[in-house]
Amino acid sequence: MPRALRERQMLDAAVRTFGRHGYRAASMDDIAELAGVSKPLVYLYLDSKESLFTACVRREARALVGALCAGADPGLAPQRRLWEGLLAFFTHTARHPDGWSVLHQQARTHGEPFATEAVVMRRAIVDHVTALIAAALQEAHQGARPCPGELAGLAHALVGAAESLAEWAAAGPVPPERAAGMLMNLAWNGLDRLAAGHAWTPPDP
Amino acid sequence: MPRALRERQMLDAAVRTFGRHGYRAASMDDIAELAGVSKPLVYLYLDSKESLFTACVRREARALVGALCAGADPGLAPQRRLWEGLLAFFTHTARHPDGWSVLHQQARTHGEPFATEAVVMRRAIVDHVTALIAAALQEAHQGARPCPGELAGLAHALVGAAESLAEWAAAGPVPPERAAGMLMNLAWNGLDRLAAGHAWTPPDP
Amino acid sequence: MPRALRERQMLDAAVRTFGRHGYRAASMDDIAELAGVSKPLVYLYLDSKESLFTACVRREARALVGALCAGADPGLAPQRRLWEGLLAFFTHTARHPDGWSVLHQQARTHGEPFATEAVVMRRAIVDHVTALIAAALQEAHQGARPCPGELAGLAHALVGAAESLAEWAAAGPVPPERAAGMLMNLAWNGLDRLAAGHAWTPPDP
Amino acid sequence: MPRALRERQMLDAAVRTFGRHGYRAASMDDIAELAGVSKPLVYLYLDSKESLFTACVRREARALVGALCAGADPGLAPQRRLWEGLLAFFTHTARHPDGWSVLHQQARTHGEPFATEAVVMRRAIVDHVTALIAAALQEAHQGARPCPGELAGLAHALVGAAESLAEWAAAGPVPPERAAGMLMNLAWNGLDRLAAGHAWTPPDP
DNA sequence: GATGAATGAGCTTTCATTCAT
DNA sequence: TATGAATGAAAGCTCATTCAT
Numbered sequence: 095m096p097r098a099l100r101e102r103q104m105l106d107a108a109v110r111t112f113g114r115h116g117y118r119a120a121s122m123d124d125i126a127e128l129a130g131v132s133k134p135l136v137y138l139y140l141d142s143k144e145s146l147f148t149a150c151v152r153r154e155a156r157a158l159v160g161a162l163c164a165g166a167d168p169g170l171a172p173q174r175r176l177w178e179g180l181l182a183f184f185t186h187t188a189r190h191p192d193g194w195s196v197l198h199q200q201a202r203t204h205g206e207p208f209a210t211e212a213v214v215m216r217r218a219i220v221d222h223v224t225a226l227i228a229a230a231l232q233e234a235h236q237g238a239r240p241c242p243g244e245l246a247g248l249a250h251a252l253v254g255a256a257e258s259l260a261e262w263a264a265a266g267p268v269p270p271e272r273a274a275g276m277l278m279n280l281a282w283n284g285l286d287r288l289a290a291g292h293a294w295t296p297p298d299p
Numbered sequence: 300m301p302r303a304l305r306e307r308q309m310l311d312a313a314v315r316t317f318g319r320h321g322y323r324a325a326s327m328d329d330i331a332e333l334a335g336v337s338k339p340l341v342y343l344y345l346d347s348k349e350s351l352f353t354a355c356v357r358r359e360a361r362a363l364v365g366a367l368c369a370g371a372d373p374g375l376a377p378q379r380r381l382w383e384g385l386l387a388f389f390t391h392t393a394r395h396p397d398g399w400s401v402l403h404q405q406a407r408t409h410g411e412p413f414a415t416e417a418v419v420m421r422r423a424i425v426d427h428v429t430a431l432i433a434a435a436l437q438e439a440h441q442g443a444r445p446c447p448g449e450l451a452g453l454a455h456a457l458v459g460a461a462e463s464l465a466e467w468a469a470a471g472p473v474p475p476e477r478a479a480g481m482l483m484n485l486a487w488n489g490l491d492r493l494a495a496g497h498a499w500t501p502p503d504p
Numbered sequence: 505m506p507r508a509l510r511e512r513q514m515l516d517a518a519v520r521t522f523g524r525h526g527y528r529a530a531s532m533d534d535i536a537e538l539a540g541v542s543k544p545l546v547y548l549y550l551d552s553k554e555s556l557f558t559a560c561v562r563r564e565a566r567a568l569v570g571a572l573c574a575g576a577d578p579g580l581a582p583q584r585r586l587w588e589g590l591l592a593f594f595t596h597t598a599r600h601p602d603g604w605s606v607l608h609q610q611a612r613t614h615g616e617p618f619a620t621e622a623v624v625m626r627r628a629i630v631d632h633v634t635a636l637i638a639a640a641l642q643e644a645h646q647g648a649r650p651c652p653g654e655l656a657g658l659a660h661a662l663v664g665a666a667e668s669l670a671e672w673a674a675a676g677p678v679p680p681e682r683a684a685g686m687l688m689n690l691a692w693n694g695l696d697r698l699a700a701g702h703a704w705t706p707p708d709p
Numbered sequence: 710m711p712r713a714l715r716e717r718q719m720l721d722a723a724v725r726t727f728g729r730h731g732y733r734a735a736s737m738d739d740i741a742e743l744a745g746v747s748k749p750l751v752y753l754y755l756d757s758k759e760s761l762f763t764a765c766v767r768r769e770a771r772a773l774v775g776a777l778c779a780g781a782d783p784g785l786a787p788q789r790r791l792w793e794g795l796l797a798f799f800t801h802t803a804r805h806p807d808g809w810s811v812l813h814q815q816a817r818t819h820g821e822p823f824a825t826e827a828v829v830m831r832r833a834i835v836d837h838v839t840a841l842i843a844a845a846l847q848e849a850h851q852g853a854r855p856c857p858g859e860l861a862g863l864a865h866a867l868v869g870a871a872e873s874l875a876e877w878a879a880a881g882p883v884p885p886e887r888a889a890g891m892l893m894n895l896a897w898n899g900l901d902r903l904a905a906g907h908a909w910t911p912p913d914p
Numbered sequence: 915g916a917t918g919a920a921t922g923a924g925c926t927t928t929c930a931t932t933c934a935t
Numbered sequence: 936t937a938t939g940a941a942t943g944a945a946a947g948c949t950c951a952t953t954c955a956t
Contacts, residue, residue, distance in 0.1 A: 095915080116408055118323030122951060132917045134953080143951065203321055203408040247481045250467040251460035258459020262452060276452045284489025300940080327926065337942045342927065505936085526818055528733030532930060542938045544932080553930065613731055613818040657891045660877040661870035668869020672862060686862045688909045694899025704893045710919080736946060747921045752948065 101139050104129045109150045113192030117147055117204040144207075151201045151208060154193035155215040161186040162219065172229035173282075179226065180256060180277055184270035187260040198257060216253070224249040252281050306344050309334045313345075314355045318397030322352055322409040349412075356406045356413060359398035360420040366391040367424065377434035378487075384431065385461060385482055389475035392465040403462060421458070429454040457486050511549050514539045518550075519560045523602030527557055527614040554617070561611045561618060564603035565625040571596040572629065582639035583692070589636065590666060590687055594680035597670040608667060626663070634659040644696060662691050716754050719744045723755075724765045728807030732762055732819040759822075766816045766823060769808035770830040776801040777834065787844035788897070794841065795871060795892055799885035802875040813872060831868070839864040849901060867896050 107129035111120040122143055126133040140146040165182025166175045187194040201212035224245050255277055263273040312334035316325040327348055331338040345351040370387025371380045392399040406417035429450050460482055468478040517539035521530040532553055536543040550556040575592025576585045597604040611622035634655050665687055673683040722744035726735040737758055741748040755761040780797025781790045802809040816827035839860050870892055878888040 097915085100915090116323065116410065118321070119410065121949085133951090134918090135916060137952070138916080199404075199408045203404045205320060205324060244481065247464065247467060247473070247478070248485050251464050251482055251485050254463020254466075255456035255460035257463065259452065259456050261459075262455040268452070273452070276449065277456055280453050280456050280489070281485055282489055284485070284487055284492055287489055287492065302940080305940085326924085328924095338926090339928080339943085340941060343941085348926065507936085510936090526733070526820065528731070529820065531928085543930090544939090545937060547931070548937080609818045613814045615730060615734060654891070657874065657877060657883070657888070658895055661874050661892055661895050664873020664876075665866035665870040668872065669862065669866050671869075672865040678862070683862070685909070686859070687866055690863055690866050690899040691895055692899065692909050693902040693907060694895045694897065697898040697902060702898060704890070704897045712919080715919085737948085738946080748947090749922090749949075750920060753920085758947065 097139070100131065100135070104131065104136055104139060104146075105150060105153055108146050109154060109196055110192045112147060112150055112200055113195035117200050117208070122146075147201075147204075147208060148211060150196055151211050151215075154190070154197050155211075157190070157193060158183075158186055158197060159215065159218065162222070166222075166226065172226065172233045176223075176226050176230050176282075177274065177278060179223075180274040181270055183256055184260060184263060184273045188264060188267070188270060191264060194260070198260075220246070220249050220253050223253055227252070252277070255281065302344065305334075305336065305340070309336065309341055309344060309351075310355060310358055313351050314359060314401055315397045317352060317355055317405055318400035322405050322413070327351075352405075352409075352413060353416065355398075355401055356416050356420075359395070359402050360416070362395070362398065363388075363391055363402060364420065364423065367427070371427075371431065377431065377438045381428075381431050381435050381487075382479065382483060384428075385479040386475055388461055389465055389468060389478045393469060393472070393475060396469060399465065403465075425451070425454050425458050428458055432457070457482070460486065507549070510541065510545070514541065514546055514549060514556075515560060515563055518556050519564060519606055520602045522557060522560055522610055523605035527610050527618070532556075557611075557614075557618060558621060560606055561621050561625075564600070564607050565621075567600070567603060568593075568596055568607060569625065569628065572632070576632075576636065582636065582643045586633075586636050586640050586692075587684065587688060589633075590684040591680055593666055594670055594673060594683045598674060598677070598680060601674060604670070608670075630656070630659050630663050633663055637662070640692075641696075662687070665691065712754065715744075715746065715750070719746065719751055719754060719761075720765060720768055723761050724769060724811055725807045727762060727765055727815055728810035732815050732823070737761075762816075762819075762823060763826065765808075765811055766826050766830075769805070769812050770826070772805070772808060773798075773801055773812060774830065774833065777837070781837075781841065787841065787848045791838075791841050791845050791897075792889065792893060794838075795889040796885055798871055799875055799878055799888045803879060803882070803885060806879060809875065813875075835861070835864050835868050838868055842867070845897075846901075867892070870896065 108125050111125045122133055126136050161182050162179055166179035201208045228245055259273045259277055313330050316330045316333060327338055331341050366387050367384055371384035406413045433450055464478045464482055518535050521535045532543055536546050571592050572589055576589035611618045638655055669683045669687055723740050726740045737748055741751050776797050777794055781794035816823045843860055874888045874892055
């Protein structure tokens with residue numbers, strides 16, 4: 095069997111095992127068995143448990159960021175890009191729960207060097223979101239200039255809200271559209287306006 | 300040394316160790332050493348690693364919920380209660396980073412029975428917040444009746460945003476007032492209104 | 505509470521615990537708790553686990569030998585002494601199963617120095633029985649002179665048979681009289697014929 | 710080294726260690742060292758201390774019963790079968806003292822689930838012996854019909870006597886033929902008379 | 915390309931034993 | 936006379952990792 099395919103099998107097995115049991119509780123035996131190969135082969139291809147986990151984190155991070163970028167097409171109007179990005183986020187996390195667990199739970203909880211890896215990816219996303227909401231606000235209110243520190247904090251809050259909603263949506267289950275709509279309602283309009291009857295609705299494409 | 304005191308020392312050491320290294324990576328040796336006692340004593344008083352971790356989770360959960368309740372005084376007007384609750388949250392998590400890590404990261408990531416424990420506590424908080432924003436909205440817009448499903452989702456989003464901001468504030472560091480203000484701006488007013496110049500400000504006490 | 509009484513309590517608890525769980529599996533905690541005292545007191549009175557177990561073995565050995573001597577009254581005719589001795593044996597072991605377990609099972613299975621202790625006691629009993637059957641045979645067949653080596657072996661067999669029947673009787677339960685009668689049927693009839701010169705020889709193949 | 714061979718080495722080492730020191734006192738380290746392998750390998754092949762001990766008990770039980778069956782050839786006349794069975798028993802126990810200790814001492818003294826295992830094996834032997842002496846008595850005294858309860862008790866006594874003599878013979882040392890002859894002298898002469906109607910009764914006081 | 919065989923190091927847990935009072 | 940507090944030492948078990956083939 096060609097190497098690339100075997101490696102994919104192993105990573106799949108690893109993501110599933112790490113995602114469900116955590117980095118420490120997952121044993122190399124479990125992973126090798128789930129992948130249908132012998133343990134030495136896992137070591138031959140992926141070197142060590144640490145390196146295997148890192149590979150998982152990287153692959154899943156790339157996949158998530160890729161999904162976000164694919165959704166938030168730079169050709170769209172800013173507010174719509176935000177909406178599409180959220181939609182892509184909720185869709186992807188719902189479809190890849192183990193990968194999402196690896197990124198969101200496991201990588202952040204098991205110390206160095208994984209935490210850093212996870213933080214870097216998350217920062218990339220937050221930065222993206224920062225830019226996105228800056229653009230969207232500019233679009234809506236020409237001349238608006240929220241200070242950058244403020245923007246970063248707001249982006250952090252928005253990302254955290256999305257992460258929390260992703261979990262909630264998974265447990266529901268709640269369709270991605272509804273989760274994304276909820277978040278836009280909260281973040282874009284604010285609770286106050288929402289209560290006053292101004293529900294947010296997706297702008298026309 | 301009296302038993303109660305020793306037990307507190309051990310829990311302190313355990314929260315610190317678990318919070319920093321995670322449940323699996325923390326060894327009972329480490330904890331005992333940090334507590335300044337021998338390992339058998341830890342077992343004599345707290346029974347097992349699992350039970351020790353559970354005790355940590357419970358203690359920190361109680362402390363956090365207690366801080367929130369102390370802040371969000373039921374005598375206050377709803378919107379102000381929300382604000383004070385957030386303030387208490389950011390203050391407490393900033394002051395007890397290890398306890399917060401135990402609750403927010405470790406307990407949720409290391410399987411049963413801890414996950415359930417953590418989920419129960421979080422649900423209690425989310426429910427609280429749900430009631431809080433319902434009341435605040437009623438106060439601001441008589442007759443407003445967001446459907447309950449909607450409210451629950453919004454509360455989840457808000458709690459997630461707060462958790463994310465807590466981490467950001469810790470890294471900053473950013474004072475609790477600023478983090479809480481940011482979140483009220485986002486959640487109460489919405490980004491849109493914020494950009495239009497309507498910054499949210501705490502209501503008079 | 506007077507020392508002698510306390511010590512008896514402890515030995516009672518120890519015999520029960522050792523008899524039921526074995527020397528290694530019984531913990532000093534268990535014994536102290538069952539005796540209703542604190543552990544240091546057990547050590548103060550009985551010095552160590554080893555010495556405590558030895559004290560148990562000695563006490564139970566003395567009790568068993570005492571019961572045998574009380575039953576096998578030297579004033580009786582030899583054959584009757586044998587019968588009464590067996591009766592006393594089955595009665596005592598049935599009434600003190602834990603003590604019997606300590607002597608018969610635990611002391612012999614847990615290495616030095618207990619094995620020696622148990623062997624010494626058992627040898628004393630076997631010697632007694634040897635003398636007893638020698639006398640009984642003399643009584644029945646004047647002039648019969650089984651060689652001493654032979655006698656010792658027969659006595660060993662008889663004691664082993666009695667031990668095995670004791671276990672069987674306990675499980676039955678079977679009354680001591682019946683067990684003793686069985687053994688006399690097997691052994692006496694056999695011994696009697698042997699003394700009369702009817703040695704058994706292997707049948708031709 | 711092939712797995713089967715290694716496993717045999719481990720069982721050999723375990724039987725020796727368990728037989729000499731007892732189940733609890735024997736440590737997995739000791740066994741692994743005596744077997745010339747590392748501890749993890751013992752666990753890999755035999756799963757746990759309990760399961761290792763069980764494997765020892767089973768193997769030794771099978772070996773003993775096998776030896777008995779090989780000796781007590783069903784083609785022989787009943788009385789001779791009894792004699793050959795005893796001979797096989799004394800020969801086997803003398804040749805495998807550690808295995809015999811595992812079966813006779815350790816398995817019965819260390820609680821469940823071993824006790825049951827040992828009891829089952831012993832019952833099988835006693836049942837065999839019961840049938841054997843029943844047949845032998847029929848052969849010697851046509852029409853003799855000792856009641857089954859009586860027979861079972863006699864068989865228990867005989868087996869106990871054999872066990873005790875095995876120990877005595879080992880300490881002697883005494884050759885198997887002599888031990889077996891002694892036992893036949895005691896038991897057969899006795900049984901024979903019993904079957905002929907000469908039941909023993911207590912002499913008058 | 916792939917694996918059966920093997921291990922060093924470390925973890926949780928238990929227990930006999932002692933001190934200070 | 937009696938005990939609450941405390942520990943050194945060791946046991947059972949697991950796991951990431953490596954040879955030899």
